[in-house]
Amino acid sequence: MFVTPGYAQETAPAEGELQTEIVHEEGGEAGFPPFDTSTYPSQLLWLAITFGLFYLFLQKVVLPRIGNILEVRRDRIAHDLDQAARNKEEADAAVAAYEQELADARTKAHAIAQAAQDAAKADAEAERKSVEADLEQKLVEAERRIAIVREAAMKDVGTIAEDTAGAIVEALIDRKPDDAAIAAAVSQVR
Amino acid sequence: MAEDPIHQFQISRLIPIEIGGLDFSFTNSSLFMVATVVTTGAFLYLTTSSRGLVPSRTQSVSEMSYEFVANMLRDATGPQGMRFFPLVFSLFMFILVANMFGMVPYFFTVTSHLIVTFALAMVVMLTLVGYGLKTHGARFFKLFVPHGVPGVLVPLVASIEVISFLSRPISLSVRLFANMLAGHITLKVFAGFVTTLSGLGAFGVIGAVLPLLLTIAITGLEFLVSFLQAYVFAVLTCMYLNDAVHPDH
Numbered sequence: 345m346f347v348t349p350g351y352a353q354e355t356a357p358a359e360g361e362l363q364t365e366i367v368h369e370e371g372g373e374a375g376f377p378p379f380d381t382s383t384y385p386s387q388l389l390w391l392a393i394t395f396g397l398f399y400l401f402l403q404k405v406v407l408p409r410i411g412n413i414l415e416v417r418r419d420r421i422a423h424d425l426d427q428a429a430r431n432k433e434e435a436d437a438a439v440a441a442y443e444q445e446l447a448d449a450r451t452k453a454h455a456i457a458q459a460a461q462d463a464a465k466a467d468a469e470a471e472r473k474s475v476e477a478d479l480e481q482k483l484v485e486a487e488r489r490i491a492i493v494r495e496a497a498m499k500d501v502g503t504i505a506e507d508t509a510g511a512i513v514e515a516l517i518d519r520k521p522d523d524a525a526i527a528a529a530v531s532q533v534r
Numbered sequence: 535m536a537e538d539p540i541h542q543f544q545i546s547r548l549i550p551i552e553i554g555g556l557d558f559s560f561t562n563s564s565l566f567m568v569a570t571v572v573t574t575g576a577f578l579y580l581t582t583s584s585r586g587l588v589p590s591r592t593q594s595v596s597e598m599s600y601e602f603v604a605n606m607l608r609d610a611t612g613p614q615g616m617r618f619f620p621l622v623f624s625l626f627m628f629i630l631v632a633n634m635f636g637m638v639p640y641f642f643t644v645t646s647h648l649i650v651t652f653a654l655a656m657v658v659m660l661t662l663v664g665y666g667l668k669t670h671g672a673r674f675f676k677l678f679v680p681h682g683v684p685g686v687l688v689p690l691v692a693s694i695e696v697i698s699f700l701s702r703p704i705s706l707s708v709r710l711f712a713n714m715l716a717g718h719i720t721l722k723v724f725a726g727f728v729t730t731l732s733g734l735g736a737f738g739v740i741g742a743v744l745p746l747l748l749t750i751a752i753t754g755l756e757f758l759v760s761f762l763q764a765y766v767f768a769v770l771t772c773m774y775l776n777d778a779v780h781p782d783h
Binding site: 382395414 | 544559601
């Protein structure tokens, strides 16, 4: 059924038909099939039917469908791109917030460390001051005591000197000298 | 007779029909028109039936042909011309598939008959004139008077434009018809050399190698021509329809 006449003739040559066709060809005009006007009505009719139906089918069914598929895809891609852009914005915002927080925390940590350092320094200073004051006080006390002791010692020196001088004078002149005179003499010597 | 390169274009009646003295028989040509239309329609319909967001291979073939023709038409006529998209797409697919069917051995080539290609060209021209007159009225005839032509030359230029306009359907149809016809005749002649020469004994077989190689090469070329002629027909249709959309150019 699919075969062209050429093939049909190869397989099953119909003698009579063959003959007439040869005659046709030699006759000229009708010999060249594309210029054989007797076939035109049939070709035009069937072209109109087949191409017309083809056109209607494509116009009504196929092309709207493919157009729709492409449109849905384009919308979907645009939507997905929007979504991706939104997600990226969110991620950027999160990164910025995180960095802000990190900077804040760093500042705060710095402040805390500074405060602790200051407090420690102040404590140490106060400690040192109190220790120094204590020592100062102790020094003063000690000096005071030394002064007392020296004074007492110095006073004793006078008495001893008077006693010794009295004893020496008594031994020399064999007479007990006047205490007042000895004291005067000793104080004069000193 | 089997080697007659013209015989492949012979039209034979499959179902004789006669109305009012005219022969409307269902012929081998009609059969291949039906085959072309049914194959193409079924392919486009079935491959897109799943409406996949991610297209299958065959679905993307349908989508690519859609976008190919849509871009062609949009480039030539702009968005206003898209109303002709179903027509241009139908013409392109019909001619392409009919040409490709013609490449199958023993298949009839629908587009190798001048009356078919001329009818298709007339569909384009009548659409052009009908739409142009309907939307632009008398302004449509500005098409024949290009801008900036001195008044004296207008009759001359206009008559040249009219002649070139009238010759469009002829050039459009003859180009397709002649290409298909010549290609198929060439193929048949070279293939005929192969069988004739190889029938002449050992020497002939060696001599048959060259036409055989040529036949193979021309077969490849003819596939290219089949596509190219469908493309050229569609592109020219787009350019002609542009005149209907923008006659003032």
